[in-house]
Amino acid sequence: MGALTDGMGERLRTLRIQRGLSQTTLARSLVSASYVSLIEAGKRIPDREVLSELARRLGTSVDYLETGVDTAALQEQELAVRYADLSLANGQTDDALRSFRELQDAAVPSVRFRAAWGVTRALELRGELPEALATIEPLITESRADRFGEPTLLVLLNARCRMYREAGDVDLSITYGEEALAEAARLGLRGTEDEVRLATTLVGCYWDRGDLTRARLLSTEVIERAEQHGTHRAKGSAYWNASLVAEAEGRRRLAITLAERALGLLGETMEEHGLARLRMVLGWLLLRTDPPDLDRAASLLFKARTTLAEVGADVDLARCDLHLARLLLMRGSYEESLARTAQAFPSLDSLPVDRARAHLLRGRALIAQGLAGEDDLRTAEGLVAGARDRRRVAELWRELAETWESAGEPARALAAYRALADSLGVVSWPTPVRPRSARTSARPG
Template identity: 30%
Template sequence: MTEPSVGDRTARNWTQPAFGARLKQLRIERGLSQGALAGDGMSAGYLSRLERGQRQPTPRAVAHLTARLGVPASVFDETVPTSQQHLQQLLATATGASELNGLETALTEAVESADVASPELRWQALWLLAEHAGRHGDTATELRHLRELCAVADSIGAPGLRSRAKSRLARCHRSLGEAEQALRYAADAAAIAREHHLPETELLPILLVLASAEAELGRLPEASALVQEILPLTERVPAALAAQALWASATVRGRQGDHTGAQSLLATALERLDSRDDLSLWMRLRLTVASLHLQSKPPRTAEAAAHLAQAEPALRLIGTELHRQQFLTLKAHLAFAEGAIDQARELCAEIDALDLRLTFRDRHRYAVLSSRVQILDGHVDEGVRRLRQLAQQAEDTFNMDLAAETWRLTAEALAPRS
């Protein structure tokens, strides 16, 4: 590592968290990971602490970083506007935390400030705010932040930021059941990633949402081709990302009616992901596997119950309201499949009293379940009417697998009356 001059050692007085925020901004502008910027002369952990404002930079560290970034040390001496400095401080506190812990209002106000000149800081703040909203099932707020995030990313022009923003927006549209919009943004993100040869860890999450959107629109050959591209990459990426890739691939297999293949991929994901890698993902995978078992013909109730039991302790520890609602609806599906109609009815009443934050598909399946309970309770005409409405809604939003399943259940409900 090149040593700074004596003058550099004594003349500069870099302060935190402004130094860390500026360092992170420069790194992101260049599309570098922390490991890539640190190189052989610095640990990624030390660099992470610098960016979070938890360590004071030394002249030797600054000399190494400026050489890697190709900038003079003076870039860290620039005067930062008050509101921008406030945003930097908020980001230094929020970055790396699992929750914003009450910072979301302050972050939102700071990012909307007219004199925050740095689009890179706005991008970081909007990303954190969108993540927070999505984690808690507030899709309207998530969508608003993500649309602005895409606009900011386009103004910056960095391919990595543009592809990540569009991919995240595609995921949000998919959760809302808007598969066409999801496909459009995911395809844009994939085109950017391929054109600029972004690393596999950047490309893979984009391919996951693209494959899912293709499958939901009934474009199964295209979705299958993407799965064939995705699966080999799972051997070369971190465990958490590999698990998400196997999960998305299982989703496509499930849309094709290959529930055995889907369960095999999810079983591999469960085996490869330790709860210490990502407890939230570990929990959500078990909820997904339970859901898949309940969608089997006939439902595999024992296996579903076992996975729900595994997920419950993690749910109590780190689950959000969204996760709790997913768990409750799966318990209701399980009770119905086991023939415990009274329990299913009680759970439906509990769910109906909530401000639902479920994805479009989970809402749809729950509404179908609620209609079937209505029919068993003797409200046949009302239950069948709701099923028909749900089937038509699924068709109108191009969720053809949901539509086909709902029409089938409608026919079953009418069969005894024919």
């Protein structure tokens, strides 16, 4: 722990003397008196459990022994963290981020740890995913060293997996998710709520990559574990991602049923941001049914958007606007669809797949009005060509192909269909063609 514990031995010795305790008395049934002597001399750093018990016997806190910060100052810093948490929950993302960054200079390690976690969450809400991912790695290292209790290691590992998925690096999110599940099993945490929620995130990652067999198998396991051991929140999370798997397999009515069940389970326990995202997913599912349920989808999406605007979730808000743009496009409200798409663009700079979808929707709305939307379609093709999110990439290529076809551009439609096959790893057989002269000379005379 390095500089964090500078002076700890001296503080321990001073308090021991003030309390009238000998080293033997302080060490009783916990450690040896010689070990206490080594701590006071700065030659040993006790583990967290020993330090916690020594602090209790001396009538102080671990944080004071580590930092020298008195109880009043510690309470003030703890209160500041709680206020920053409240600001984040109320959608004051910029204010919360500023407060968390100020608290990262606090003397108390536990306050600094919680403040750093707050910075990570605020950056994720702002859509600054590379920056958020950079901040979470030191937190994972600290948590693995068992220095702090909250957030738990599995919460941090889940957040890393989720953010890589949101950033479009699905392969890496799956790698980290699988490693995290294996670590949870080694730690004996299988079946806990944090482990179930981690597994549901991994189900979503498999879904994104198009690994539907793995997604279905893990989803079934997660639901069984959640039903046996999980809270309503764990069960709801399991049903949420199971609904995505059902949708990917074409079982859209089942997908809606599962999503509705998730919403019912999570309605009273989940924070508003999470509930808004679930309403957004359910609205998206209703747009994909045949025929689509436009009225109910609109109700869910507008309700989700109101909440997302309040909590300051910029990326999710932009994605909700894209769903609304599609809804308006399906209703024939082209100008309103274009306005919704324009609202989404500013928050999508670092998300090529979502930006491609925005250009595609704008191109479709323009073409539907007899205007030039081909530039937007070509921009969408350029953005999606380098993306790694296999399932969403395939969906975009198909929609691009169908849009080019309806716009009377069969050559571009064919190229998009070929890109769709390539995105799924379908390799065509080479077809050798003989030169015309060879074919001619081979004819019988």
